[in-house]
Structures are given as structure tokens and as C-alpha cells.
Amino acid sequence: MCICYSVQDTKMPLKNQENLNPKQKEAVLNTEGPLLILAGAGAGKTKTIAERIRHLIRNGVAPSSILAITFTNKAAKEMRERVSKMLSEDKGLNRPVSLAAQAGMNERPFVSTFHSLGVHIIKEQSTKLGMGRHFSIFDRDDSKKAVKEALEICGLDPKTHDPNKVLSIISKEKGRGLTEIDYAARPERGQFSDIVEIVWREYEKILKRDNALDFDDLLLKTARLLREDGEVRNYYRKVWDYIHIDEYQDTNGVQYEISKLLVGEKHNICVVGDVDQNIYSWRGADIKNILAFEKDYPEARAILLEENYRSTKTILEAANTVIEKNKIRRKKTLFTSNLAGEKIGIFQGLDESSEAEFIASKVEELIKSGSKHEEIAVLYRANFQSRVLEEAFLGHRIPYQLLGTRFFERREIKDILSYLKAALNPECLADIKRIINVPARGIGKSSVAKLFSGLNSDLPPATKKKISDFYKLLEEIKKAAEERSPSETISFIINESGLEREWKENKGEDLERLENAYELRSFAEKFDSLKPLEGIEELLSDSALQSDQDEMVEEKNAVRLMTVHASKGLEFDVVFIAGLEDGLFPHQKVTRENITPEESEEERRLFYVALTRARKKIFLSYAQVRMMFGSRQVNIPSEFIFDIPEELTEEETFEGEDRWKGKPLLDIYFD
Numbered sequence: 001m002c003i004c005y006s007v008q009d010t011k012m013p014l015k016n017q018e019n020l021n022p023k024q025k026e027a028v029l030n031t032e033g034p035l036l037i038l039a040g041a042g043a044g045k046t047k048t049i050a051e052r053i054r055h056l057i058r059n060g061v062a063p064s065s066i067l068a069i070t071f072t073n074k075a076a077k078e079m080r081e082r083v084s085k086m087l088s089e090d091k092g093l094n095r096p097v098s099l100a101a102q103a104g105m106n107e108r109p110f111v112s113t114f115h116s117l118g119v120h121i122i123k124e125q126s127t128k129l130g131m132g133r134h135f136s137i138f139d140r141d142d143s144k145k146a147v148k149e150a151l152e153i154c155g156l157d158p159k160t161h162d163p164n165k166v167l168s169i170i171s172k173e174k175g176r177g178l179t180e181i182d183y184a185a186r187p188e189r190g191q192f193s194d195i196v197e198i199v200w201r202e203y204e205k206i207l208k209r210d211n212a213l214d215f216d217d218l219l220l221k222t223a224r225l226l227r228e229d230g231e232v233r234n235y236y237r238k239v240w241d242y243i244h245i246d247e248y249q250d251t252n253g254v255q256y257e258i259s260k261l262l263v264g265e266k267h268n269i270c271v272v273g274d275v276d277q278n279i280y281s282w283r284g285a286d287i288k289n290i291l292a293f294e295k296d297y298p299e300a301r302a303i304l305l306e307e308n309y310r311s312t313k314t315i316l317e318a319a320n321t322v323i324e325k326n327k328i329r330r331k332k333t334l335f336t337s338n339l340a341g342e343k344i345g346i347f348q349g350l351d352e353s354s355e356a357e358f359i360a361s362k363v364e365e366l367i368k369s370g371s372k373h374e375e376i377a378v379l380y381r382a383n384f385q386s387r388v389l390e391e392a393f394l395g396h397r398i399p400y401q402l403l404g405t406r407f408f409e410r411r412e413i414k415d416i417l418s419y420l421k422a423a424l425n426p427e428c429l430a431d432i433k434r435i436i437n438v439p440a441r442g443i444g445k446s447s448v449a450k451l452f453s454g455l456n457s458d459l460p461p462a463t464k465k466k467i468s469d470f471y472k473l474l475e476e477i478k479k480a481a482e483e484r485s486p487s488e489t490i491s492f493i494i495n496e497s498g499l500e501r502e503w504k505e506n507k508g509e510d511l512e513r514l515e516n517a518y519e520l521r522s523f524a525e526k527f528d529s530l531k532p533l534e535g536i537e538e539l540l541s542d543s544a545l546q547s548d549q550d551e552m553v554e555e556k557n558a559v560r561l562m563t564v565h566a567s568k569g570l571e572f573d574v575v576f577i578a579g580l581e582d583g584l585f586p587h588q589k590v591t592r593e594n595i596t597p598e599e600s601e602e603e604r605r606l607f608y609v610a611l612t613r614a615r616k617k618i619f620l621s622y623a624q625v626r627m628m629f630g631s632r633q634v635n636i637p638s639e640f641i642f643d644i645p646e647e648l649t650e651e652e653t654f655e656g657e658d659r660w661k662g663k664p665l666l667d668i669y670f671d
Contacts, residue, residue, distance in 0.1 A: 020051060027270075027303045028052045031059070031242070034297035035270040036290075040334045041319070041612035042310030042571065045272050046075075049244055050082045052270065053109055054090060056242055063087070066109035067240035067262070071247045073113060073546060075569060079246075080111040110240065114255050115545050118218035123537070125225060125232055134424040134537070136212040137544040141409065142430055143167055143203075143214045150202035154195075161195060169196050170203065174216035175252040175284035177223060180204050210428040215545075219254040226261040237264040247569075248273035248293070252284035260296070267297055275329045279565060279606045287328065287598055308334045310571055310615050312341025318618075318644045319611040325643065326601045334612075344644060347621040347652040348637075352385070352579075355623045356392035359576050361654045362619060363559055364396050366574060373399060375573040377560040379610050381585035385578060386561055393559065403562035408543045412499070412513040413520055417543060419493045420536065423477035439502040441466050473497065486524040486535040494521070564610045575614035577607075580622040581635035607640045619652060 020028060024044060027037050028051045039045035049068065057063055068083075070076045087108070112120065119137070126133045138146065147163040147170070173183050180200040186193075207213065213221065226233045245251070245259055248271035263269045271293060278287040294300045308316055316334045323329070349355035363376055378389060386402060393400045407413060415438050422431040429452055437443045447463050450456065456464065473496060480492045494500045494517050503510040503517070523543075527535035560572070564585075579585050586603035611618060622637050 020048070021307050023303055023305050023307070024048045024051070027305070028055050030301055030303070031056055032266070032268060034267045034293070034300035036293045036300050036302045037270065037272040037305060038302065038330055038332060039272050039274055039305040040308060040332055041274065041277065041609070042308040043305035043334070044307075044309055045246070045305060046079060046082065048305065049246065049270075049272060050079065050086060053083050053244070054086045057087065058090070061242060062107065063109050064107040065239065065241040066244070067117075067242070068109055068111045068244040069114055069117060069246065069259075070111070071113060071250055072569065073116070073542065075246065076111050076113055076116070080108070083109060083111065113545065114251075114258065115215065115218045116541060117258075118222040119541050119545070121222050121225070121236070122213070122218065128229065128232065129221060129225065131213075132211050132425065132427070134211075134421075136210060136421050136425050136428040136431060137218070137541070138207070138212050138214040138430070139409070139544060140167075140215075141414075142212075145430065146206045146210075147199065147203055149206060150199045153202045154198050156195065156199070161199075166196055166199050170200050171214075171216050172284055174214075174220045175254055177220065177253045177257060179220070179224075210430050211425050212428055212430070216254075219252075219258065223254045223257045223261065226258065233261055236262055241266070241268055243269045245269070245271045246273075247277075249275055249278040249287060249290040250280050250285040251289045252286060256286065256289045267299070269297070276323050276326070276332075276605055277568065277609050279568065279602060279609055281599060281602055291328075291330075304330075304332050306332050306334055308336040308338075308612075311336060311612060312338050312616060314341045314343060314648050315611060315614055315618060318344055318648050319608055321645060322604065322611065322640060322643045323608045326604055328598055328601055342617050343650040344648055345617070345619040345652040346641060346649050347619065347654075349621060349623045351625045351632075352388045352623045352627065353392075355578060355621050356388045358621060358652070358654045359389065359578060359619070360392035360396040360398060362576075362652070363393075363398055367398070371574060373557050373559050376576075377562065377567065377570070377572040377574070377613065378576040378578060379562060379564045379567050379613070380578045381564060381587060381606075382579070383563060389561055389578065393561075399556075399558040400561050401556055401558040403560065403566045407516070407519070408546050410513075410516055412503075412516050413543075415499065416490065416493050416497075416517060416520060417540065419474070419477055419497055420481065420489070421540065423474040423481060424536070426471075426474060435497075436467075436470055439498045441470065443467060443470070481536045482533055484532055485528040486530075486532070486539045487521050487528050489532075489536060490517075490521040490524045494518075564606050567613050568609055571613055571615060573615045574617045574619070575610070576619045576621065577610045578621050579626075580620050580638035580641055581626065582638055583633075583635065584626070584628070585638055586640070604640070620649075621652075 021044075024047070027035065027048050031052070037045065037048065039048070053066055053068065056066060068079060070079060110117075110120075122129060122131070122135075123133055126135070136142075144163050144167055147167045148158045151158045151161055151163060151166070170180075180197070180203075183193075183200060184197045207217070226236070240262060241264065243259070243262055248259075250273070251259065259269070259271075271290070273290045275287060275290060278285060278290075281287070294302060311319075311334075313336055316336055320333050347355070347358050349358055359378055363378075366376060367373060380386065380389070390400070390402065408417075415435055418431040418434045422428060422435060426432070433448060433452075436448060443463060443466050447459055447467070450458055451467060456467075459467070476496065477489070477493055480489045484492065499517065500514065503514040524535075524539050527539045527542075529535075530538060560570075564577075577585075585607065620641055622641070623635060625632050625634055627633075
């Protein structure tokens with residue numbers, strides 16, 4: 001049950017209050033003490049948070065004392081731009097006369113992701129952590145290689161003990177706030193936990209050797225520093241008087257702890273979230289964090305934002321009906337003043353190819369009718385579903401963008417960034433190993449092994465010279481980074497490393513690599529306004545912390561293909577949800593034994609997220625037969641389809657399916 005409170009008195013009238021509904025206005029005006037905003041999909045939460053920040057500043061709060069945390073760089077960028085635009089256009093903010101005061105007015109709230117916040121704090125407190133300021137950040141691939149190296153050091157075969165599995169366990173435990181020491185001290189033991197324990201220990205040694213942190217360390221190190229060092233904790237509590245945290249339902253154990261440690265005595269924390277959109281338990285998100293907020297802060301106010309500005313009445317009625325079956329939630333019902341809109345289309349395909357052909361044909365029809373490519377999205381539960389969809393789109397010559405193909409994970413981009421990281425942090429053997437012979441310099445693996453083992457004297461003179469020249473190049477890159485703009489430094493690396501020359505000579509696929517390299521240079525231009533080294537640090541942090549959504553080129557004239565998980569926070573005019581079959585969506589994992597109630601309801605929350613991405617029209621599809629795990633399986637439709645009231649749906653057909661009409665399913669495949 002949601003407790004409602006009256007709006008408190010304020011010093012200045014609320015700006016643009018005609019743009020806010022009563023509940024949004026209440027959230028904006030309640031600035032003191034803990035506040036829980038339960039915001040439904042499309043309920044204008046970003047606008048509400050931004051208006052709340054502006055209202056604080058209009059009433060005398062220094063912009064620099066406001067912290068706002070989001071979950072993706074894309075969301076942080078949108079929030080930063082929205083707040084900046086609001087402040088620059090707000091004539092109600094009196095501009096001071098003195099230069100010093102004017103400088104203060106140019107301050108902005110600190111808006112970032114949890115990981116970027118971690119990087120910021122760790123860099124500022126690097127001496128207390130015994131680290132160099134220019135530490136490397138290992139991405140998933142770097143961490144996997146390090147775990148593989150750790151396995152080999154422990155005398156274990158990486159083919160027998162999957163590095164991915166070991167890394168996933170380490171990552172999950174770090175997300176819960178445990179170090180390798182904490183893990184080793186656990187009373188429960190098992191054969192594999194013993195393996196994880198010894199490998200984790202070596203993995204940490206590799207990270208320390210390379211002056212590197214992995215993604216999870218950015219949060220874990222921050223939490224432990226704030227917990228154990230009262231001086232640091234009190235410093236940041238004084239820096240940020242007002243804290244805002246978006247997508248609070250997606251916080252894991254460490255993020256939850258950081259949130260609590262940063263809150264000062266006044267408990268000025270505002271969290272925004274939606275229990276019904278908690279879909280990341282597999283990466284540690286704990287739904288209990290948002291459900292327990294009012295226990296953590298008994299004086300907390302709770303406000304529901306239920307008015308949806310995105311979707312049609314039909315879409316919201318379907319979404320409300322689906323999610324009402326979940327028990328672990330705060331009851332809310334989305335409503336809208338939008339039109340009823342079109343019914344939800346349902347297509348039954350013979351197999352995955354038939355389903356993909358329907359989707360491509362319908363997309364083609366929509367585009368001919370005036371729909372924009374970028375306002376159409378095809379969502380699916382599992383990554384493997386994209387292959388047949390891509391084939392159908394290629395066959396119809398429909399341009400598409402596949403989220404999950406990440407720019408910063410491309411080989412050529414990682415090579416260039418490794419040159420930069422190795423120049424600033426030559427202790428990172430992972431980066432040195434990656435680029436010491438890229439492009440080829442005649443420095444073989446055995447020579448690298450001797451170099452890393454301190455056996456330089458055993459190397460032939462010619463090899464020593466090549467290695468010496470390589471390290472001189474790194475010194476030149478470091479000098480460039482300290483003196484030139486980030487984009488100029490990237491150009492310097494592309495040219496002086498020999499990569500540009502090699503790509504131009506080889507042509508073919510390498511020309512695409514060169515184009516990507518130039519695109520990295522363009523990306524670096526956004527940091528050129530900063531001091532050289534500061535800009536380089538921001539460039540490296542941003543590139544390391546990119547998410548799938550950050551890779552989406554918004555102006556690209558292409559249909560979006562992505563998993564439902566990747567679609568969180570996005571919206572489109574038309575949404576296709578493919579593969580709605582029992583065992584695929586909902587996923588077969590929900591049928592296993594020992595599943596918790598939270599896990600069993602997450603698939604339904606995932607479907608709810610998929611439905612609420614759409615503004616105008618939804619198409620649901622499923623295949624009677626699908627190739628899965630190497631064999632063809634006969635499927636039954638997902639229970640989620642039957643949860644939607646029949647009067648809200650209509651059957652979909654397309655020309656290409658006529659050849660199957662009237663034929664028994666088994667005859668088609670096995671006759």
C-alpha cells in the first residue's frame with residue numbers, strides 16, 4: 001500500500017508546474033529526507049528527476065552538491081543534457097555579479113553511472129588504495145584471459161575448467177560485496193568452490209601486477225573504501241548533500257551498499273524505480289533493495305507515478321493484465337489519456353523462418369506506409385534468435401542495426417586503446433602483450449615470454465632493438481597524451497604505430513578497420529575541450545564503460561534488433577516480440593527445481609518490459625517448430641499470449657505463408 005503525503009512548503013514557486021501532473025509535482029517538491037518514487041513505464045520519471053534537480057537549485061542548493069546516478073552512459077548523458085538545458089534556459093536562476101559566483105553558477109550536478117562514479121572516487125583516492133591513477137580497466141574479454149592465465153598458473157586446464165564459468169562466479173560474488181579472502185573464509189565448501197578460491201587468488205595477483213581493476217572492482221573497491229575509511233566517507237557525504245538513484249530495482253549488493261554509505265545524516269536520498277521492471281537478477285540485481293527502502297528509511301515518503309505518456313490504452317491494458325499475476329510487487333495500474341490505438345497482432349508461424357519472413361514482410365509494409373526504420377524494433381528472448389531474423393531482413397533489403405555488436409570490442413579499436421593504456425600504464429602486461437607485435441614487428445611469443453620473465457639478456461640483439469623501439473613508441477604516445485588533444489593523440493597512435501599503413505596496404509576488410517579507427521578519432525573529439533590528460537582519462541573511462549545501448553546510433557536509418565534485456569529504457573512506435581513459445585519465452589529455466597519466487601516472476605516482468613517499449617503497435621509471434629539445441633522441437637504458445645484479453649488481439653497473416661495452409665504440421669516436416 002502506498003502512503004501519500006502532503007506537499008511541503010517551498011521557498012520559491014515550482015517552475016513550469018503546468019508541465020507536471022500532480023504526482024510528479026509532489027515528487028519534485030518533496031526535497032528533504034528520503035523519497036521513494038515508484039515510476040511505471042513511460043511515466044515521465046526522467047523529466048521528474050530533472051525538474052526536482054532544477055527545483056533544488058532554484059531554492060539555493062549548490063549544483064555541485066547534487067549527485068544523480070543512472071545505469072547506462074546513454075541515460076546519464078540524456079539526464080546531463082536535460083538538466084544542463086533546463087539550467088541554462090531558466091531565467092528564474094539569478095545570475096551573480098562577481099566572477100567567483102559566476103564560476104559557481106557554471107557548476108553542474110554530478111550525473112554518472114555507478115561504475116563511472118566508482119572510477120571517479122578511485123582516481124581521487126588512488127593513493128589510499130595503493131594504486132596508480134592511470135590504472136587499466138579490464139573488460140570481460142580481458143578478465144577472461146586473466147582467469148585463463150590464473151588457471152594455467154594453478155596447473156589447471158582451461159579446457160576442463162571453463163574460464164567463463166569461473167569468472168561468472170567471481171563476478172557474482174564481487175557483486176555481493178565479497179573479496180577473494182571473504183570467499184575463502186565461507187563455511188560451505190565444494191570441489192568447484194575450492195578451484196574458484198585458488199584461481200581467484202591468482203586472478204587478483206594478475207590484476208595487481210597490471211595495475212588494473214575489473215568492472216566489479218570499480219564498485220567493490222569503492223564500497224570497501226567508503227565503509228572502512230571514515231574520513232573518505234564523510235568527505236563525499238559533504239560533497240553530495242542530495243542523492244538521486246534511478247532504476248533502484250536493478251541495484252546489486254555493492255551498489256546498494258554504496259548508496260547507503262553516501263547518504264548523510266539528513267537522509268536526502270531520492271530513489272526511482274519500478275518493481276515490475278526488475279529483470280537483471282542474473283547479474284546480481286536484488287529486488288529486495290527497492291522493496292525494503294521504507295524499512296531502511298522509516299521516515300521515507302512514497303509516491304506512485306502511474307500516468308503513462310508513451311503507449312496506447314490497448315497496450316497498457318495488456319501490460320497491466322499480464323503483470324497483475326505477479327505477487328512480489330507494489331500494486332500500481334498504468335493509465336493514459338492517449339487513444340485506444342490498434343489491437344495487438346498475433347502471428348503463428350510454421351517455423352522460425354516463417355516467423356522471420358512474417359516480421360520482415362510486415363516491417364517492409366510498415367515502411368512503405370510511412371513508418372521510420374528507427375522507430376521499429378524487433379525484440380527476442382535469446383541472442384541465437386537474431387540469425388534467422390537477419391537473414392530475412394537481408395533478403396528483403398531492409399537496413400537493420402543489431403545491438404550487441406559493440407564498437408569498443410572490435411579488435412582494431414581495442415588495439416588502439418591498448419597502445420594508449422600501455423603508454424600511461426606500462427605495468428599492464430595484458431595491454432603490452434596485445435600490441436607489442438601489432439602490427440608485426442618480428443617479436444614472437446617466445447620473446448615476449450622471456451621479456452615478461454625478466455630474461456631480456458637471453459634475447460638476440462635484433463629482438464632487443466625491436467623491443468626497445470616499441471617502448472620508445474609508448475613513451476612518445478605518453479608525451480602526446482600529455483600535450484595534445486585526445487583526438488590528436490588517437491591520430492598519432494594510428495599513424496605512428498604503423499596500423500594505418502598496414503590497413504591501407506592490405507585493403508579489403510582492413511579498410512573497414514581503418515574507417516573504425518577514424519571513427520574512434522571522431523569519438524575522441526568530444527573530450528578535446530578538456531585538458532589533454534584529463535580528456536584522455538575521460539576517453540578511456542567512457543570507452544571501457546560503454547553498454548549495448550550506448551552503441552546504438554540514434555540517427556541511423558535502420559530497424560533495431562535486440563534482446564528484451566537490451567531494450568530496457570528504450571521506446572519505439574512499433575515493437576515485434578518474437579519467439580513467444582513455452583520454454584523460450586518464458587525461458588525454460590523457470591521450470592527447474594529450487595527456483596525462488598523472485599526468479600519465477602522475472603520472466604513475466606521481462607515480458608511486461610517488452611510490451612511497454614511500444615508507443616502505437618505490438619506484434620507477437622511464435623513458431624510451431626523451432627530448431628533449438630541441435631534438434632527441431634514442436635512448441636506450444638507462451639502462456640503470456642493467453643494472459644492478454646482476447647478482445648485486445650487480432651490474428652496476423654502474410655502472403656508468404658499461403659503455401660503451408662491446410663497441411664498438417666508433421667506432414668510438412670516428416671513426410
